[in-house]
Structures are given as structure tokens and as C-alpha cells.
Amino acid sequence: xxxxxxxxxxxxxxxxxxxxxxxxxxxxxxxxxxxxxxxxxxxxxxxxxxxxxxxxxxxxxxxxxxxxxxxxxxxxxxxxxxxxxxxxxxxxxxxxxxxxxxxxxxxxxxxxxxxxxxxxxxxxxxxxxxxxxxxxxxxxxxxxxxxxxxxxxx
Amino acid sequence: xxxxxxxxxxxxxxxxxxxxxxxxxxxxxxxxxxxxxxxxxxxxxxxxxxxxxxxxxxxxxxxxxxxxxxxxxxxxxxxxxxxxxxxxxxxxxxxxxxxxxxxxxxxxxxxxxxxxxxxxxxxxxxxxxxxxxxxxxxxxxxxxxxxxxxxxxxxxxxxxxxxxxxxxxxxxxxxxxxxxxxxxxxxxxxxxxxxxxxxxxxxxxxxxxxxxxxxxxxxxxxxxxxxxxxxxxxxxxxxxxxxxxxxxxxxxxxxxxxxxxxxxxxxxxxxxxxxxxxxxxxxxxxxxxxxxxxxxxxxxxxxxxxxxxxxxxxxxxxxxxxxxxxxxxxxxxxxxxxxxxxxxxxxxxxxxxxxxxxxxxxxxxxxxxxxxxxxxxxxxxxxxxxxxxxxxxxxxxxxxxxxxxxxxxxxxxxxxxxxxxxxxxxxxxxxxxxxxxxxxxxxxxxxxxxxxxxxxxxxxxxxxxxxxxxxxxxxxxxxxxxxxxxxxxxxxxxxxxxxxxxxxxxxxxxxxxxxxxxxxxxxxxxxxxxxxxxxxxxxxxxxxxxxxxxxxxxxxxxxxxxxxxxxxxxxxxxxxxxxxxxxxxxxxxxxxxxxxxxxxxxxxxxxxxxxxxxxxxxxxxxxxxxxxxxxxxxxxxxxxxxxxxxxxxxxxxxxxxxxxxxxxxxxxxxxxxxxxxxxxxxxxxxxxxxxxxxxxxxxxxxxxxxxxxxxxxxxxxxx
Numbered sequence: 021x022x023x024x025x026x027x028x029x030x031x032x033x034x035x036x037x038x039x040x041x042x043x044x045x046x047x048x049x050x051x052x053x054x055x056x057x058x059x060x061x062x063x064x065x066x067x068x069x070x071x072x073x074x075x076x077x078x079x080x081x082x083x084x085x086x087x088x089x090x091x092x093x094x095x096x097x098x099x100x101x102x103x104x105x106x107x108x109x110x111x112x113x114x115x116x117x118x119x120x121x122x123x124x125x126x127x128x129x130x131x132x133x134x135x136x137x138x139x140x141x142x143x144x145x146x147x148x149x150x151x152x153x154x155x156x157x158x159x160x161x162x163x164x165x166x167x168x169x170x171x172x173x174x
Numbered sequence: 175x176x177x178x179x180x181x182x183x184x185x186x187x188x189x190x191x192x193x194x195x196x197x198x199x200x201x202x203x204x205x206x207x208x209x210x211x212x213x214x215x216x217x218x219x220x221x222x223x224x225x226x227x228x229x230x231x232x233x234x235x236x237x238x239x240x241x242x243x244x245x246x247x248x249x250x251x252x253x254x255x256x257x258x259x260x261x262x263x264x265x266x267x268x269x270x271x272x273x274x275x276x277x278x279x280x281x282x283x284x285x286x287x288x289x290x291x292x293x294x295x296x297x298x299x300x301x302x303x304x305x306x307x308x309x310x311x312x313x314x315x316x317x318x319x320x321x322x323x324x325x326x327x328x329x330x331x332x333x334x335x336x337x338x339x340x341x342x343x344x345x346x347x348x349x350x351x352x353x354x355x356x357x358x359x360x361x362x363x364x365x366x367x368x369x370x371x372x373x374x375x376x377x378x379x380x381x382x383x384x385x386x387x388x389x390x391x392x393x394x395x396x397x398x399x400x401x402x403x404x405x406x407x408x409x410x411x412x413x414x415x416x417x418x419x420x421x422x423x424x425x426x427x428x429x430x431x432x433x434x435x436x437x438x439x440x441x442x443x444x445x446x447x448x449x450x451x452x453x454x455x456x457x458x459x460x461x462x463x464x465x466x467x468x469x470x471x472x473x474x475x476x477x478x479x480x481x482x483x484x485x486x487x488x489x490x491x492x493x494x495x496x497x498x499x500x501x502x503x504x505x506x507x508x509x510x511x512x513x514x515x516x517x518x519x520x521x522x523x524x525x526x527x528x529x530x531x532x533x534x535x536x537x538x539x540x541x542x543x544x545x546x547x548x549x550x551x552x553x554x555x556x557x558x559x560x561x562x563x564x565x566x567x568x569x570x571x572x573x574x575x576x577x578x579x580x581x582x583x584x585x586x587x588x589x590x591x592x593x594x595x596x597x598x599x600x601x602x603x604x605x606x607x608x609x610x611x612x613x614x615x616x617x618x619x620x621x622x623x624x625x626x627x628x629x630x631x632x633x634x635x636x637x638x639x640x641x642x643x644x645x646x647x648x649x650x651x652x653x654x655x656x657x658x659x660x661x662x663x664x665x666x667x668x669x670x671x672x673x674x675x676x677x678x679x680x681x682x683x684x685x686x687x688x689x690x691x692x693x694x695x696x697x698x699x700x701x702x703x704x705x706x707x708x709x710x711x712x713x714x715x716x717x718x719x720x721x722x723x724x725x726x727x728x729x730x731x732x733x734x735x736x737x738x739x740x741x742x743x744x745x746x747x748x749x750x751x752x753x754x755x756x757x758x759x760x761x762x763x764x765x766x767x768x769x770x771x772x773x774x775x776x777x778x779x780x781x782x783x784x785x786x787x788x789x790x791x792x793x794x795x796x797x798x799x800x801x802x803x804x805x806x807x808x809x810x811x812x813x814x815x816x817x818x819x820x821x822x823x824x825x826x827x828x829x830x831x832x833x834x835x836x837x838x839x840x841x842x843x844x845x846x847x848x849x850x851x852x853x854x855x856x857x858x859x860x861x862x863x864x865x866x867x868x869x870x871x872x873x874x875x876x877x878x879x880x881x882x883x884x885x886x887x888x889x890x891x892x893x
Contacts, residue, residue, distance in 0.1 A: 060830050117385025157844070
């Protein structure tokens with residue numbers, strides 16, 4: 021039995037501690053916003069926040085996040101998260117949309133540590149999140165827009 | 175692995191089913207709405223197969239095409255809204271059930287499907303007429319209710335207004351009366367000058383919010399009562415077959431439900447995804463390997479040898495063989511592109527439920543009625559007994575348009591064997607190693623220039639596996655020529671008096687498929703690079719030479735001139751930088767690109783900027799067109815710089831994103847998109863941005879370094 025704290029709620033899950041967090045989130049908790057893309061931490065589609073740090077849920081054993089705060093796209097309610105969601109919609113960043121929850125989670129962590137990221141900061145933070153539709157230019161613009169809206173206090 | 179505890183029932187379906195129903199409702203693409211449309215509800219107007227108006231005025235537009243990111247769920251309803259005179263933001267969108275009569279692709283005959291970048295083009299008149307017919311019915315209904323002459327009525331903003339009195343009847347109040355009327359066969363349509371939505375900025379995507387929030391439903395997110403998850407152990411080499419397998423170890427994994435042989439391999443089902451994956455890992459399968467196990471190296475040798483021989487003629491103007499010997503200068507070159515996987519972010523997946531006399535399929539279907547027929551065949555049903563529930567696809571790029579309906583057939587086979595609903599999932603490794611690639615191709619050129627440096631003769635031999643052979647579009651093979659192997663080459667637009675294009679179509683056990691821009695994904699690379707070689711050999715500027723050879727091709731010329739002007743073609747650049755250009759027509763649209771590249775002293779390639787001009791007829795939703803061009807640049811750069819599937823002794827050497835590299839944020843250039851204003855009917859948008867990327871980049875690298883690269887992917891420039 022694993023005890024998880026996800027999106028502000030406690031869950032007891034009957035899973036082996038080595039089960040990747042991704043499959044616990046999706047198959048046990050029904051949190052489908054967190055996506056499978058590669059299973060090896062190579063694409064970022066499964067990114068979640070663990071104690072505010074972006075982590076790849078597909079390669080993170082669920083047992084390792086016991087007692088830690090997990091936030092998925094569906095529980096993203098920080099000021100930065102909301103500003104990013106609004107910017108994403110305003111700029112129509114999305115195409116197929118499958119990678120975007122992971123992109124937004126990574127961007128949330130970026131703005132938390134760096135309220136006014138430069139293009140180079142964005143490159144560094146976002147380089148592990150792949151998008152096959154090629155929405156990178158709009159992702160960059162949306163992060164800048166959200167940062168401006170937040171006025172430096174994400 | 176996940177085990178069921180006492181508080182977790184054997185079948186957690188109820189909770190899960192609610193998850194699906196709730197989320198789908200929020201998404202707006204309600205499955206219920208699709209099913210309900212079969213018969214009209216009292217008080218609603220089912221004007222035609224595409225437009226339904228409820229008594230509360232809600233307009234639902236049925237979209238017959240797959241939304242895989244290219245924006246059809248946004249753009250197609252705009253065509254209806256323009257004529258129906260409603261705010262597109264207030265339209266509900268529903269994906270059509272599979273139906274080859276009502277929802278066929280008008281360019282493909284009786285078959286529903288999305289491809290060839292023609293979703294907007296084939297719907298252009300159909301959906302405007304659908305909207306106009308509904309509008310006419312509503313106006314006629316208002317005339318009857320108000321007892322006025324219909325010429326005194328106009329439709330606007332979701333209502334019919336009586337001019338003389340100013341009385342206004344919302345559409346919702348008219349539907350009951352309108353439902354009694356017959357739809358007009360040929361309602362009047364607006365002229366382009368009258369459009370207030372089509373071609374205008376400000377239309378927002380309908381799916382942005384739900385996709386950003388993670389509530390949009392993909393096949394991966396569908397959960398049904400009693401459903402198991404299946405993964406399949408497939409052959410390690412194309413053409414290998416199961417010799418035997420031992421279920422024991424797999425079944426010993428707690429939660430694994432079944433191990434069954436299907437036509438493509440051995441399927442393992444489990445309570446959940448991780449269990450199924452662990453089960454497959456434990457499974458032992460013995461494979462019988464085929465004799466023919468090609469390697470990239472052997473294929474390259476074979477293709478190169480074939481280029482030395484004449485192929486089947488795809489085009490023959492003048493007398494190229496004679497002219498080749500009569501020029502002042504002769505050039506030859508071989509260009510090469512590798513196999514490529516589509517690698518959409520959502521790997522292949524679907525959910526299948528079999529019940530008495532019925533089969534339900536939830537998938538991001540690109541070929542709905544073909545998939546329906548294939549599922550029916552396996553299930554032992556008639557196609558009408560198979561219900562296709564089309565969901566969002568997390569990318570496709572052609573992969574979900576499969577003549578064998580491979581992943582759908584697998585899921586139906588498993589569901590038949592295990593007797594419960596099945597979610598079938600491909601892992602990324604399954605996706606990268608599973609075949610259906612853009613074919614590897616070699617292009618052999620011979621050309622002659624006259625004394626003034628003008629091209630006199632051009633002979634182009636292509637060696638490329640046929641995609642169409644054996645599939646539903648095989649009729650497009652004429653006189654042995656697979657049209658998609660030579661598209662973009664046989665219709666070369668340049669005025670060269672002696673021009674010959676030939677094709678070799680070798681057979682190989684590697685499954686191939688259309689990949690975003692299909693034949694043009696390699697023919698544009700080869701032809702536009704070799705033309706640059708001719709310019710250089712003839713002492714001409716690449717833009718000047720193209721201008722001269724495109725004098726009779728105004729649409730090519732217009733995009734070329736626009737891209738060149740916006741990019742500052744000819745203005746000086748610092749050392750180590752260069753500009754290259756390419757222009758190409760595909761899917762009846764015209765795209766030119768000027769790429770600016772920086773090459774470091776160690777040969778690293780940095781794409782700085784891409785200036786793109788597109789003529790796609792009327793750009794129905796201009797921002798979606800821009801987004802598709804931006805995305806096409808990224809897709810094209812992934813392939814040009816990194817993308818490569820190679821074979822060794824029949825086995826694919828790549829497996830996941832670490833060795834099948836895709837473009838990253840830091841590698842994305844600035845992309846500037848310029849759309850040519852047009853009143854011509856819309857043409858392709860999803861694919862035409864891809865073909866010019868690789869040649870413009872390679873031509874830019876030549877301009878920067880003087881090095882001519884002829885094989886993709888580029889990796890780095892040799893120093």
C-alpha cells in the first residue's frame with residue numbers, strides 16, 4: 021500500500037512501490053491529463069511537479085513520492101500555472117495537444133524559480149519536453165506572456 | 175505491479191466510466207451527441223448530415239475528419255458558421271460516426287478519411303452549402319411564423335431579422351417550424367468578398383483550453399467497464415513469425431489476465447498498463463526468422479546499382495539522353511533519404527468493445543470507414559455493426575491512416591480472444607521499431623548546362639519502395655508508376671527542354687507508409703538541392719535561376735519572390751552564415767522558404783531563421799495556417815537534422831527518442847509566415863510546409879560553407 025498526496029488529496033493505492041508514478045496516476049487515480057510518451061524520461065509528456073520540482077512520472081517509482089506533494093496538470097492551481105494556462109489558450113499554442121500538459125508543468129516550475137526567463141533560460145528549462153507538432157515558438161511566446169502578466173511574482 | 179486491495183473492487187469500471195463520461199462532456203465532443211444524431215430529438219432541426227440546431231439555439235456541427243492537431247475541428251465549423259450566420263465560438267463540435275455515404279472524403283469516393291491535406295479542400299463547398307441550407311430553412315420558417323415575405327428577412331448573429339419591423343427571432347425559436355421544411359438543394363453561397371469569418375483573423379482554436387488543461391480525451395484515456403490493457407510482443411525482424419511461446423512466466427505476473435497469439439504476434443493483457451508491460455517483459459517468444467533480412471548498407475548498395483539502370487518512365491520531355499551529351503557542362507549527383515518513423519507523441523492505441531452483433535472502436539481514426547471494414551472482418555460482423563468513435567489523435571502524420579488498420583485489427587483480435595473490452599497500446603519502442611515508415615529513397619541525377627549556364631537536360635532516377643502497392647489506393651499506380659513515389663519530381667515545374675524522370679520500385683520486407691508530405695518529403699529535397707547545384711555550376715544565383723525557369727509558373731514565382739524579399743535575399747551575412755531557398759508545390763499549395771543557418775567551425779548546424787511564404791488559396795483560418803507552417807518547419811527540421819531509421823540484419827537499430835532524435839526547443843528557429851492573399855478555393859495546409867525545409871537548409875549550408883551535403887539526416891557538417 022502506497023500513500024500518495026496528489027493535487028491536494030490523500031490517496032491509498034495498492035501498488036508495488038516500483039510501479040512508475042505515471043501508471044498509478046492514470047490507471048488508479050484516473051488522472052489522464054498526465055500522458056505516456058516514451059516511458060524512459062526522454063520526452064516529458066508525463067511531467068508532474070513533486071514538491072514543486074518537475075519530474076518524469078514515467079520513470080519515477082511511486083514509492084519514492086510517498087510523503088511528497090505531487091501536482092499534475094489537473095491540479096495545477098498556482099498563480100504561475102493559471103497564468104500559463106491562460107497564455108497557452110490565448111496564443112493557441114496547442115496543435116495535437118498531447119505533450120502540452122507536460123510542457124505547462126515544466127514551464128510552471130521554470131517561472132517559480134525564474135519569474136522573468138530569457139530565451140536561453142526557456143531553452144534550458146524546456147529542452148526535455150518534446151513536441152512533434154512543433155509548437156515551440158508559441159510555447160516560448162506563451163511563457164513570456166505569462167511572465168509579463170504575473171509581473172514577476174509567480 | 176498494481177494489485178487489487180479489498181477497497182478496490184475487481185472491476186473498478188464504474189469509477190472509471192464516470193471519469194470518461196464526465197471528461198468527454200466537459201470536452202464538448204460528447205459521445206452521446208454523436209449517438210443521438212442518428213435520429214432527431216423533438217424540437218431540433220437536423221438540417222443535414224453536418225448541421226443540427228437545438229431548440230435553445232445551440233448549433234452542433236459534425237466534423238467528418240480526424241482532428242490530429244491540424245485544426246480541422248476549428249476550421250471546418252467556420253465554413254458552416256460563415257453561411258449560417260452564427261458566432262463560431264458558440265458552435266458545438268461533434269466527430270462524425272463512420273459513414274462512407276454521408277461522411278465520405280469527397281476527393282476519395284465512398285470512403286471516409288483524413289489525408290492528402292484535403293480536409294478543408296474537399297469540405298469547402300459541402301460545409302458552406304450545409305450552413306447555407308440551414309440558414310434558408312430558418313429564414314423560410316421565420317417567413318411562415320411572421321407571415322411576411324421572405325425577401326424582407328435576413329439572417330445574422332444566430333437570428334432572423336425582419337427588416338421593416340425590426341422583429342428578431344432567434345434560431346432556437348425557428349427550429350420546430352424549420353424542421354417541417356425540406357432542405358433546399360442548391361442554396362445561394364456568399365462570394366469571397368462577402369466573407370466575414372473565412373480568411374479573417376481572430377478565430378480561436380476550439381480545443382486549446384481542454385488540451386492545455388489535460389481534459390481532452392484521446393484513445394489512451396478511454397476506460398470501459400471490465401476493460402483490460404493489452405500490449406503485443408511483435409517480431410524482432412520484419413517478416414518473422416511466431417514459432418512458439420511460453421505463457422507461464424507472463425501469467426505468473428500478478429494481474430496478468432491472458433496471453434494470446436494474434437496475427438501480428440503474442441498479446442499480453444493485464445488489469446492495467448504496468449501489469450501488461452511487466453507481463454510482456456516476462457513472456458518468452460521464439461521467432462522464426464525470414465531469409466531476407468536487409469541492412470541499410472545492403473539496401474543502399476542495391477538502390478545505387480539500380481540507379482545505374484533505366485527505370486519505368488514517369489515523364490519524358492524532349493530527348494534527355496541525347497541532350498545530356500550535347501551540353502557545355504555535365505553534372506551528376508546521388509541524393510539519399512532514410513526510412514523515417516512518424517513518432518506522434520501519442521503512440522498507437524485504441525479501445526475495442528465487442529458485444530452481441532456489435533463492435534465499438536474508440537480511436538484517433540484517420541481512415542474511419544476502412545478501419546470499420548477491417549474491424550468488421552476480424553469480428554465477423556458487417557461494417558454497419560461496427561461503430562467508430564473518433565477521438566482526438568495525439569498527432570499522426572499519416573501513421574493512423576493504415577491500409578492494414580494494424581493496431582485496430584490487433585485490438586479486435588485480442589478482444590475476441592479474451593472476451594472483455596480491450597485497450598491496446600503501443601509503447602514508444604513498439605512505435606519506433608514497428609514499421610510503416612517513410613520509405614528510404616535514392617535519387618540519381620544527370621544534367622547538362624548549355625554554354626550560358628542554363629539547364630539543357632535533366633534526368634532524374636528515383637529508387638523507392640511503393641507505398642500504394644497492395645493498399646486501398648493501389649488504383650493510383652498507373653503503368654507501374656506509384657504516383658506518390660514521383661510526386662514533386664515528375665511534375666517538376668522548371669522549364670527545362672529535355673526532362674526525364676524514371677522510377678525503380680524495389681520490393682523489401684520493410685512496411686512503408688505515407689509520412690507528412692509523402693513523396694514530396696524526399697523529392698523536394700533531391701530536386702531543389704540539385705537545382706542549386708546547377709545554379710552554382712552555371713554561375714547563377716539560385717533565386718535568379720529559379721526565376722528564369724519558373725516564368726510560366728505564377729504561383730511558384732509569387733511565393734518565391736515573397737519569401738526572398740521578406741528574408742532579404744542577397745543582403746550580406748557574417749562569415750559562417752548562409753541563406754538557402756527552396757520552393758515546392760504539394761497538395762495543390764505552394765510554399766517557398768528561405769532558411770538562414772549558422773555553421774560553427776566544428777560543423778555544428780544552427781538554424782537561425784525560416785522565412786516562409788505560402789499560397790494555399792483562401793486561408794480559411796489564417797492563424798491555423800500559420801501554426802501548420804511553423805509546425806511543418808519543426809517536423810521537417812527533425813527529419814533533416816536527426817531523423818533516421820536504420821536496419822541491421824533485418825532489425826531496426828533505433829528504439830526511442832534518445833536514438834530517434836526530434837527537434838527540441840533550443841533548436842527551434844524563428845519562423846516567419848507570410849500568406850499570399852487569395853480568392854481561390856482552399857488547398858492543402860497540413861503537409862505542404864514540410865517539403866522545402868530540408869533543401870532550403872542544405873542549400874543554406876552550402877552557402878555558408880561551400881560544402882554540398884547529399885544525404886539526410888545531416889547531423890553535423892564534415893570539417
